[in-house]
Amino acid sequence: MKKTIAVIGSSRRNGNTGKLLDFISRELDIEVVDLATKNISPFDYEHKNIDDDFLPLMDHLLKHENIIFASPVYWFAMSAQMKIFIDRMSDFLSVEELKDKGRELRNKVGYVVSTSISEEVDSSFLNSFIDTFEYLGIKYGGFVHLNCQNGFDITEAEKDINSLVTKVNLANNVQVI
Numbered sequence: 744m745k746k747t748i749a750v751i752g753s754s755r756r757n758g759n760t761g762k763l764l765d766f767i768s769r770e771l772d773i774e775v776v777d778l779a780t781k782n783i784s785p786f787d788y789e790h791k792n793i794d795d796d797f798l799p800l801m802d803h804l805l806k807h808e809n810i811i812f813a814s815p816v817y818w819f820a821m822s823a824q825m826k827i828f829i830d831r832m833s834d835f836l837s838v839e840e841l842k843d844k845g846r847e848l849r850n851k852v853g854y855v856v857s858t859s860i861s862e863e864v865d866s867s868f869l870n871s872f873i874d875t876f877e878y879l880g881i882k883y884g885g886f887v888h889l890n891c892q893n894g895f896d897i898t899e900a901e902k903d904i905n906s907l908v909t910k911v912n913l914a915n916n917v918q919v920i
């Protein structure tokens with residue numbers, strides 16, 4: 744079992760974010776889970792959706808140490824697909840029987856991969872991940888952002904990609920005691 748896995752939430756699997764993540768995941772030789780293939784509904788205070796694909800997906804993700812979250816910037820924020828997924832983390836806080844599983848997120852390492860048509864990733868976008876990681880006890884490992892304003896050109900983020908790949912590879916080789 745690999746120590747790293749990626750999850751993508753975009754309105755198109757093979758768009759800019761998908762292509763960027765595919766490049767990174769090929770370098771790391773890791774699995775990519777597309778949220779579009781999962782039936783995950785928005786947070787429900789009554790948890791009537793507890794049997795959808797959220798918990799099985801989390802069981803799978805929790806078998807890994809590093810989790811890459813990939814999303815395009817849509818209106819200064821993460822995609823709706825990713826937001827619905829992140830909102831469901833609240834199941835771990837509000838369902839008594841799931842609290843222990845939620846605690847398994849502690850000490851996982853979270854990375855962010857994004858694309859937009861802006862040079863810099865919006866702080867509102869990135870901070871929503873970083874703050875969520877912190878709240879859940881996930882360590883923040885870093886991010887890669889690719890500006891696709893002039894089309895998809897991976898070389899624009901080459902340095903950041905290499906540094907994230909190196910970081911994750913190093914993390915993969917560290918023995919967990």
Ligand SMILES: Cc1cc2nc3c(=O)[nH]c(=O)nc-3n(C[C@H](O)[C@H](O)[C@H](O)COP(=O)(O)O)c2cc1C
Binds near residue numbers: 753754757761858861
């Ligand atoms: C609904 C929507 C909202 C967007 N909002 C922003 C934005 O706030 N800032 C930005 O720089 N680009 C924005 N964009 C551009 C996308 O971030 C950019 O094209 C991205 O690479 C698309 O990734 P995708 O192919 O995975 O969807 C938006 C695009 C869409 C479709």
